[in-house]
Amino acid sequence: MNARLRAVAGFAAVAAMALLSGCSAVQKGADILASQGKISEKDRAAIVGTSQALRSTFADITDEEEYYIGRAVSALILSRYKTVDDAAFTRYLNLVGMAVVYNSDRPETYGGYHFTVLDSDEVNAMAAPGGFVFVTKGLVRRCGDEETLAAILAHEVGHVAARHGLQSIKKSRLVDAFGVIGSTAASQLNSEELTKLTGLFEGALGDVLETLVGRGYDRKYEFEADELSVKFIAQTGYNPAGLAAFLTTMERDKPSGPVAGWFKTHPSPADRLTRVRAEIAALASVPAKLDIRTARFAAELERLK
Amino acid sequence: MKKRLRLGALALAVLLVFVYLLAETITVKVKTTSVRRDPKFYAASLATIKSGTALQKLALKNGWFQVKTKDGVTGWVHSSAIDTRKFDLTALGGAQQTQASSGEVALAAKGFNKRVEDQYRVQNAAANYAGVDKMEKFTVLPAEVEEFLKRGKLGEFGGGR
Numbered sequence: 001m002n003a004r005l006r007a008v009a010g011f012a013a014v015a016a017m018a019l020l021s022g023c024s025a026v027q028k029g030a031d032i033l034a035s036q037g038k039i040s041e042k043d044r045a046a047i048v049g050t051s052q053a054l055r056s057t058f059a060d061i062t063d064e065e066e067y068y069i070g071r072a073v074s075a076l077i078l079s080r081y082k083t084v085d086d087a088a089f090t091r092y093l094n095l096v097g098m099a100v101v102y103n104s105d106r107p108e109t110y111g112g113y114h115f116t117v118l119d120s121d122e123v124n125a126m127a128a129p130g131g132f133v134f135v136t137k138g139l140v141r142r143c144g145d146e147e148t149l150a151a152i153l154a155h156e157v158g159h160v161a162a163r164h165g166l167q168s169i170k171k172s173r174l175v176d177a178f179g180v181i182g183s184t185a186a187s188q189l190n191s192e193e194l195t196k197l198t199g200l201f202e203g204a205l206g207d208v209l210e211t212l213v214g215r216g217y218d219r220k221y222e223f224e225a226d227e228l229s230v231k232f233i234a235q236t237g238y239n240p241a242g243l244a245a246f247l248t249t250m251e252r253d254k255p256s257g258p259v260a261g262w263f264k265t266h267p268s269p270a271d272r273l274t275r276v277r278a279e280i281a282a283l284a285s286v287p288a289k290l291d292i293r294t295a296r297f298a299a300e301l302e303r304l305k
Numbered sequence: 306m307k308k309r310l311r312l313g314a315l316a317l318a319v320l321l322v323f324v325y326l327l328a329e330t331i332t333v334k335v336k337t338t339s340v341r342r343d344p345k346f347y348a349a350s351l352a353t354i355k356s357g358t359a360l361q362k363l364a365l366k367n368g369w370f371q372v373k374t375k376d377g378v379t380g381w382v383h384s385s386a387i388d389t390r391k392f393d394l395t396a397l398g399g400a401q402q403t404q405a406s407s408g409e410v411a412l413a414a415k416g417f418n419k420r421v422e423d424q425y426r427v428q429n430a431a432a433n434y435a436g437v438d439k440m441e442k443f444t445v446l447p448a449e450v451e452e453f454l455k456r457g458k459l460g461e462f463g464g465g466r
């Protein structure tokens with residue numbers, strides 16, 4: 001009984017250390033306890049296994065790591081697209097975006113949110129992890145008003161807030177990366193470990209990029225981003241009907257036959273519309289659309305023509 | 306099986322005590338943010354704080370922590386900028402640090418970080434990091450967002466509900 005109690009105390013102490021100091025310390029602590037005969041080899045193995053499980057999924061990626069993944073994904077997006085370098089419009093876009101961000105569930109990320117216009121006539125929007133948001137010129141032109149632009153930016157902010165991009169990273173890659181990071185007691189990786197980690201980093205951002213521009217998110221994440229969009233824009237004071245209006249025009253203009261771009265990476269607008277309408281109907285109060293905002297959007301849009 | 310369950314429950318109990326004891330100290334997890342006079346982004350900034358800064362938690366209200374810095378500045382920081390899962394033992398004894406603890410530095414030195422980015426950039430010259438830096442440099446100030454909300458009758462300035 002006494003031995004068992006000691007084992008329990010040892011386990012609890014090591015588990016507490018896991019929270020406090022990360023995996024390698026836990027492994028060391030468990031090794032010491034085992035070497036002194038305070039816990040069995042089986043318990044030692046179980047403790048080490050548990051501590052490794054502490055950092056194994058996308059949720060264990062730190063905000064700083066998310067930022068570096070987001071930077072790399074953005075660098076690849078920006079190597080495919082040119083940007084619209086109109087400082088006045090970029091400023092307007094960032095003001096609408098930040099108005100939504102301040103009223104979202106996750107207003108602060110490691111490097112903050114940044115919005116930019118891609119110089120493309122295709123209709124598309126993307127968000128890289130950590131808050132790098134891209135909208136095409138073609139999409140901005142399709143927005144009839146500020147409410148619609150805000151809703152689209154809010155959908156992208158929703159993807160960032162819910163960390164959807166990170167969820168597209170293959171789990172095996174993360175397990176390998178956390179393994180490299182946690183395996184050594186030294187504070188710096190050696191060059192072999194750095195090379196391995198960089199390879200895993202490249203694989204991870206490839207997973208994210210493929211989801212953003214190729215395959216698209218799982219439908220459930222798109223529906224969740226719509227739900228968050230309705231919530232965030234209503235909290236900001238915009239009329240959420242803007243999102244419904246946008247989806248209606250997209251459904252109308254849906255090409256028949258094989259689809260590409262936005263239509264390929266997003267669920268059918270009709271499916272989204274049904275859900276978005278229900279979410280708007282469920283709001284306690286719906287802010288009204290104001291002419292003053294539509295007017296300033298129209299004035300800014302002139303710059304993109 | 307039963308023994309393992311009991312083990313787990315006990316470990317959890319001990320953990321909860323630890324968490325309770327350490328909960329008063331919280332750590333900044335974003336690159337940089339402000340301690341603000343009021344719980345809103347465009348309230349006056351009283352202090353600029355960096356990733357790893359330990360803060361004393363005073364209260365939590367509507368997603369904002371009321372905190373006290375080691376310099377004695379009291380104000381508000383949004384919870385999304387705070388890592389509530391990490392506990393800084395060194396800050397407990399009153400010796401609060403503005404730098405990350407050595408444990409955090411060690412972890413940061415080994416994650417996906419600047420060093421990994423630098424290595425990646427050597428191998429991927431086509432990745433447009435200059436474009437990303439330019440995008441990051443473009444920021445709007447909280448006061449500008451406040452003015453934008455006011456003019457558009459949005460947020461707390463909205464009346465059209």
